[in-house]
Amino acid sequence: MSEKIEAYIVIAQQEWALNLGSNARNLAVEFSKTKPVLYVNPAIDLKSILTQTKTSHGKKRLALALGFGENTVKVADNLWVHTPSTISYSISWLKNISLYDTFNERNGKGFFDSLKKAIKELGWQAQKTVVLNDSQMFTGLFTKKYFAPLLSFYYIRDNLIEHPYFKFHGTRVEPETIELADAVFANSAYLADYARNHNAISLDIGQGCETDIYQADFTYTEPxxxxxxxxxxxxxxxxxxxxxxxxxxxxxxxxxxxxxxxxxxxxxxxxxxxxxxxxxxxxxxxxxxxxxxxxxxxxxxxxxxxxxxxxxxxxxxxxxxxxxxxxxxxxxxxxxxxxxxxxxxxxxxxxxxxxxxxxxxxxxxxxxxxxxxxxxxxxxGHTWEACVKQIYAVQDQLLNSEKI
CATH class of the missing domain: 3.40.50.2000 (Glycogen Phosphorylase B;)
Structure with missing residues (x-):
């Protein structure tokens, strides 16, 4: 059923340019072996503008957020990176739930408006894309409302709602985001069990690991x-x-x-x-x-x-x-x-x-x-290819069901 899919979109926690080892980055590369992929950086927020714009990287991020520069760039065969042309409110400190939810929806709309513009420039249609959201629980709440992809997946690799930044609002928002997803994928049984409380289609797909440099039978020089x-x-x-x-x-x-x-x-x-x-x-x-x-x-x-x-x-x-x-x-x-x-x-x-x-x-x-x-x-045996095969299996089941 993959002919229904035009491209994959990976909504990431970490910027591509930072070049940190991240599951989202690895999954994006693996997806790109079969379909075009757009890796989406997180939107810059007001707090980051205040703390980062003294650096060249921060200045570039601000310029892109304001719409100056090339927001979507090709970084490899079949793989593009999009930096949203929007600025998010820094709202994690807000305790007023109604006010928080209002600003959070504004942040989500700005993010997906930028994403829609990016895929239009690439010649793709939202309703023919599959979104994998890398635990962007607050933005992810509005994936279907403001983007409406063919399928929307949520990916969990850490128990983030126990982190101080996420805990107050995340404990109520993440379950909603999980419930709205078509399926949830986790890298451990514990996280899959947690997700299953809110979405029946929650699967532990394990973890990929780049083990190529670890060669047990090669004799290294002792440091x-x-x-x-x-x-x-x-x-x-x-x-x-x-x-x-x-x-x-x-x-x-x-x-x-x-x-x-x-x-x-x-x-x-x-x-x-x-x-x-x-x-x-x-x-x-x-x-x-x-x-x-x-x-x-x-x-x-x-x-x-x-x-x-x-x-x-x-x-x-x-x-x-x-x-x-x-x-x-x-x-x-x-x-x-x-x-x-x-x-x-x-x-x-x-x-x-x-x-x-x-x-x-x-x-x-x-x-x-x-x-x-x-x-x-x-x-x-713990490879990204093995992880993605399990995502594809669930994806195909959903596409073959009456739901799609």
């Missing part, structure tokens, strides 16, 4: 700053933030196992910088590394870990780093959450300090070649 650290090395690779990682757990595991070297690789936020971890002899902070350096660091760790806090913000997260660890064939220990069940039996799951200590001891035992290969195959 100099890692080489001087004794074994066994128990490592974490990623952003070090107290919002998502259990500092107390790390402190207790390190202090009660002085022979284990706890290696933390990645940028730190202030709570980590000021934590007692910096004063524990067997804890080593190696700082930020470039993405292409990470496989070498992982290869020379004995165990990789994800000491995640379990809280409303993290419980539904898909831990992408687990795919990276497993793709490198590394024994892996992680906090036991619903999202981790899909990685069994390739990881050791743990809760609390004692649980982590026992799991790490088990992970330090010799690993069979069969188990190592199975873990690598598991990680390599």
């Amino acid at each position: 100099e700053d890692l080489a001087k650290i004794p074994h066994p090395r128990i490592g974490y690779v990623g952003f070090l933030t107290a919002e998502r990682l259990d500092i107390k757990l790390l402190e207790e595991v390190a202090e009660t196992n002085p022979d284990w070297q706890m290696v933390l690789i990645g940028p730190e936020e202030i709570v980590f910088e000021q934590s007692r971890l910096h004063h524990i002899k067997n804890v080593h902070f190696l700082g930020s590394k470039k993405p292409n350096q990470l496989p070498a660091y992982m290869q020379y760790l004995d165990v990789c870990m994800n000491p995640q806090l379990v809280n409303p913000l993290t419980i539904g997260n898909y831990p992408r780093k687990i795919d990276e660890y497993l793709a490198m064939g590394k024994p892996t220990v992680a906090t036991d959450t619903p999202a981790m069940k899909m990685f069994l039996p390739h990881v050791e799951l743990a809760i609390g300090t004692e649980g982590y200590k026992q799991a790490i001891k088990k992970a330090l035992l010799p690993q069979s070649q069969e188990a190592r290969k199975a873990a690598i195959d598991c990680a390599k």
